[in-house]
Amino acid sequence: MSAVSVNKLTKLYHTKKERVKAVEEVSFEVSKGELFGIIGPDGAGKTSLFRMLTTLLLPDGGSATVDGSDIVKDVKAIRKKVGYMPGRFSLYQDLTVQENLDFFATIFNTTVIENYDLIKDIYVQIEPFKTRRAGKLSGGMKQKLALCCALIHRPVVLFLDEPTTGVDAVSRKEFWDMLKRLKDQAITILVSTPYMDEAALCDRVALMQTGRILSTGTPTSIISSFASNLFTVKAEKMYPLLCDLEAWDGARDSYSFGEFHHVILNAQYDVGQLRTYLDSKAHSNVEIHTTQPNIEDCFMQLMQN
Amino acid sequence: MEAENIITTEELTKRFAGFTAVDAISFNVKKGEIFGFLGANGAGKTTAMRMLCGLSKPTSGKATIAGADVYKQTEQIKKSIGYMSQKFSLYEDLTVKENIRFYGGIYGKTNAFIKEKTAFLLHQLNIENEADKLVASLPLGWKQKLAFSVAIFHEPQIVFLDEPTGGVDPVTRREFWNLIYQASERGITIFVTTHYMDEAEYCNRVSIMVDGKIEALDTPRGLKETYNATTMDDVFLQLARKATRADV
Numbered sequence: 025m026s027a028v029s030v031n032k033l034t035k036l037y038h039t040k041k042e043r044v045k046a047v048e049e050v051s052f053e054v055s056k057g058e059l060f061g062i063i064g065p066d067g068a069g070k071t072s073l074f075r076m077l078t079t080l081l082l083p084d085g086g087s088a089t090v091d092g093s094d095i096v097k098d099v100k101a102i103r104k105k106v107g108y109m110p111g112r113f114s115l116y117q118d119l120t121v122q123e124n125l126d127f128f129a130t131i132f133n134t135t136v137i138e139n140y141d142l143i144k145d146i147y148v149q150i151e152p153f154k155t156r157r158a159g160k161l162s163g164g165m166k167q168k169l170a171l172c173c174a175l176i177h178r179p180v181v182l183f184l185d186e187p188t189t190g191v192d193a194v195s196r197k198e199f200w201d202m203l204k205r206l207k208d209q210a211i212t213i214l215v216s217t218p219y220m221d222e223a224a225l226c227d228r229v230a231l232m233q234t235g236r237i238l239s240t241g242t243p244t245s246i247i248s249s250f251a252s253n254l255f256t257v258k259a260e261k262m263y264p265l266l267c268d269l270e271a272w273d274g275a276r277d278s279y280s281f282g283e284f285h286h287v288i289l290n291a292q293y294d295v296g297q298l299r300t301y302l303d304s305k306a307h308s309n310v311e312i313h314t315t316q317p318n319i320e321d322c323f324m325q326l327m328q329n
Numbered sequence: 330m331e332a333e334n335i336i337t338t339e340e341l342t343k344r345f346a347g348f349t350a351v352d353a354i355s356f357n358v359k360k361g362e363i364f365g366f367l368g369a370n371g372a373g374k375t376t377a378m379r380m381l382c383g384l385s386k387p388t389s390g391k392a393t394i395a396g397a398d399v400y401k402q403t404e405q406i407k408k409s410i411g412y413m414s415q416k417f418s419l420y421e422d423l424t425v426k427e428n429i430r431f432y433g434g435i436y437g438k439t440n441a442f443i444k445e446k447t448a449f450l451l452h453q454l455n456i457e458n459e460a461d462k463l464v465a466s467l468p469l470g471w472k473q474k475l476a477f478s479v480a481i482f483h484e485p486q487i488v489f490l491d492e493p494t495g496g497v498d499p500v501t502r503r504e505f506w507n508l509i510y511q512a513s514e515r516g517i518t519i520f521v522t523t524h525y526m527d528e529a530e531y532c533n534r535v536s537i538m539v540d541g542k543i544e545a546l547d548t549p550r551g552l553k554e555t556y557n558a559t560t561m562d563d564v565f566l567q568l569a570r571k572a573t574r575a576d577v
Contacts, residue, residue, distance in 0.1 A: 065498035141428045163370055192369040192524060193562060218496045219525075233498065247537040255551060261533075263510040279503045282527035282560070283549065324499050 025092055027075065027181055028054040030179075034085035046072040048235040049086060054181075054214060054228075059207050061226035061320065062216040068232040070216035074185050077214070078108045087289035090322045091180045104132070107179035109170050111186040117159030121150055121169055124158050125176060132177035142209060143172045146202055154310060164195045171202070181204070183217040188222065200225050220320035231323050237328040243319055250317045250325065252276070255295060256284035260306040268305045274298060279324065284313075286321060332359040333516045335487055338382065341390035341399075342536050350376040352541035353390060358534075360486075363509060363519040366527045368475070369537030369569040374522055377538070381520070382489055383407055394487045408436070414491035421465035425456065428464055429479060433471030437484035450478050465472035470501030477508055483516055489510065490521040494528065506531055526562040537565060552573040 047069040054060040059174040062070050064165060075081035077090055080097045087094065090310045093101040102317045106322070115124045125147075131137050140147075151170050153161060158169060174182060180186035184203075199220065203213060224243050230245070231238040236245035239246050259265045267284055279286055289298065295312060302310050330421045336358035343351040351373045358364045358433055363537055368374045374390060379385035381394055383403030394399075397405040419428045426447065433443035454474055456467075464472060473493055481488050490509075494502045506528065521532065529535050536546040545568055549561055554565045 065501075066496035169570070184552040192569065193526060193565050194369050194572075197566065220499060237367070263514070266507075266510075279500075280506060280531060320499050327498065327500055 025056075025157060026053040027056045027058065027216065027317040028052075028060075028088070029056050030073075030077070030086070030088040032086035033076060033083050033088050035069070035072070035076060035081065036084045045145075045235045047076070047083075050230075050232075050235075050237050051086075052230050052240050054212060055209065056208050056212055059203060059213045059215070059225075059227045059311065061219060061223055061229040062214065062232055063218075063223045063229050063323070064216070064232035065218050067234060071236040072231060073232075074108070074183050074214070074216065078106050078183055079103060080108075095315075096140055104177070105180045107177070109174040109184045109187060111189065112264065113166050113170060115158045115166070115170055115173060116155055120155050120157055122154040124169060124173055128173040129176045134177050139176055139178045142178055142206075143175050144238070145205060147172050163191065164309035167191070167195075167199065175206070179211065181212045181214065184213065186216050186218065188217055188219060196222070220292075221318070221322055223319040229319070231319070231326060233323075233327055238323070246319065246322050247317055250322045252288045252317070252325070254315055254317050254321060255287045255289065255298065256281070256311075256313045256315045257287050257298070257302070258284045258309075258311040259302065260309045261307070265307055266301070266309070268302070272301055277325070277328070280319075284311075286315070288325075332361060334358065335360045335395055336364075336393070336520070338392040339390055341377070341380060341392050341403055342388050343373075343380060343385065344388040347543050349378070351387075354538075354541075354543045355390075356536060356543055357452075358518060358520065360518055361513055361516045362534065363513050363521065363532045365523045365532030366520060366533035366538070366552075367529060367535060367565060368522075369572055371574065372569075372572070373541040374476060374536040374538055378398055378489060378520075378522070384430065386541075405525075406482075409486045411485040411488040412491075413476050413480040413488070413493055415473075415493060415495040416491075417466045419472060419479065422463060424461050424463055425451070425467070425475060427459045428475070429482065432479045438483060446482060450482070451464070454478060468501075470497050470537055471507065473497055474501070474508060477505065477512075481512055485517065485519060487518040487520060490519065492522055492524060494523065494525065526560065526565055529561040529565070535561070537568050539572050540566055544568050544571070 031051050032049040034049055037044045037046055064070055076083050077088055077095060079095055079102050090102050091105050097100060125136055146168050150165050153165060184301060185259055188199055207213060228242050230240045266280060269275050269285060269287055274290055274297055275287050276290045277288045299312060334357040339355050340353040341351060342353050366374055380387050380399055381401055383406035387399060394406045395409040409567050430443060451460055494505055509519055533554060534548050536543050552564045556567050558564045
């Protein structure tokens with residue numbers, strides 16, 4: 025049995041003028057113990073999807089089960105089994121760290137001591153501030169407390185909605201290290217993120233854009249299905265280089281990517297022609313390399329298809 | 330000819346009760362430069378930016394923004410800069426056109442200027458058909474591109490961008506950076522913060538703040554050489570890990 029099974033799940037929002045399909049016939053399976061990433065920008069439908077799966081929002085179509093329980097019929101059963109960390113900090117700001125944790129443990133008929141082993145690694149980092157009110161914690165500390173509270177009843181499936189948004193690179197890395205350790209405790213984790221590079225840290229991912237799933241699979245399988253000859257290009261003047269690449273017939277697509285520009289060549293063109301073209305445009309210090317695409321390259325191609 | 334310095338700071342410091350948020354930072358930014366201002370959460374970036382925008386008085390040190398002094402000439406500073414952040418940029422319940430009109434008016438631009446520039450801007454962003462739609466109804470990426478264009482509508486000498494591309498899809502993120510390049514080519518200086526390390530590569534020079542101090546400042550290439558790193562991500566991690574100050 026899958027830990028999470030989603031079948032053509034749909035959510036519509038109605039405004040005065042229009043009907044917005046926030047989630048449109050989304051289907052995927054998550055196996056037990058998997059770290060599954062929903063990768064997509066703002067507006068992809070990640071939060072609506074998570075809120076349906078945690079029974080906080082009713083779907084307008086399709087179905088889904090979490091640990092075998094139906095998200096519409098077995099609401100109470102699911103609420104006991106899942107942990108949910110919303111994107112927006114939602115703990116009690118005027119309770120202390122310790123009070124928040126005790127509160128959530130009590131709600132779930134358990135105690136902090138009973139499940140302390142599960143949160144220990146994370147909790148020790150905020151323990152020095154345990155008498156501080158949650159509202160007075162820094163962003164990183166709030167995030168750690170929220171994770172502890174979502175874990176304190178030992179959930180079967182953990183939903184983390186954009187836990188690393190607005191967080192600096194160091195704290196992001198620390199957070200993913202924590203997730204890896206939780207995975208070792210056999211908790212199934214669904215995590216959403218707008219950072220494409222975090223896809224590589226998941227067992228499997230679904231790439232999502234404007235309510236639809238573009239692709240599902242392991243990061244490696246998604247990358248290997250990217251059938252294009254991709255090159256990285258660099259020259260002295262990067263912006264003029266990009267403009268010239270965009271104007272060239274030989275490039276199916278070109279865009280900046282960190283230190284280099286990425287260029288996807290059209291079928292009948294090769295790297296020699298690329299070099300000749302760039303020389304004809306008088307670019308200096310031109311460097312061209314072949315490269316492996318990454319998830320962001322794949323996402324951009326899928327978006328444009 | 331060496332380009333002139335449009336931002337200069339010397340030992341710029343901001344102390345709050347018993348806490349030095351910005352600790353004697355000294356750096357210059359050249360006219361037309363794309364300057365990346367990086368640092369971990371809590372390193373002091375926001376406080377530093379608020380001083381440079383004339384919104385917060387420094388405790389000590391010196392700084393000039395387009396020739397204006399951050400202690401005495403804050404009104405002049407506000408006229409010569411533009412500002413955009415991820416959190417707030419446009420009025421959601423005004424239309425695209427109304428937002429542009431509003432900002433143009435705030436900066437004292439004439440009706441003729443606003444009219445002509447609005448037409449150009451709508452065309453450049455390819456949103457002529459959305460001109461009379463509420464900003465709330467636009468996709469995030471469009472909002473951010475519009476917000477940037479509005480921030481430079483009054484032709485400021487410098488524009489401050491505070492995490493302008495957070496949560497934006499990868500295609501739109503690059504379109505956004507193309508707007509930055511175009512503004513830079515027109516001589517507008519760009520001062521930008523970001524959590525995307527690939528975007529640090531798009532800057533001419535990058536500074537990295539740790540515990541209130543500027544720990545490193547160089548071109549992306551120079552930084553990678555100095556820290557023997559292959560990516561800016563790696564440079565950032567090496568430096569930010571040195572932080573001893575708790576993220577408070």
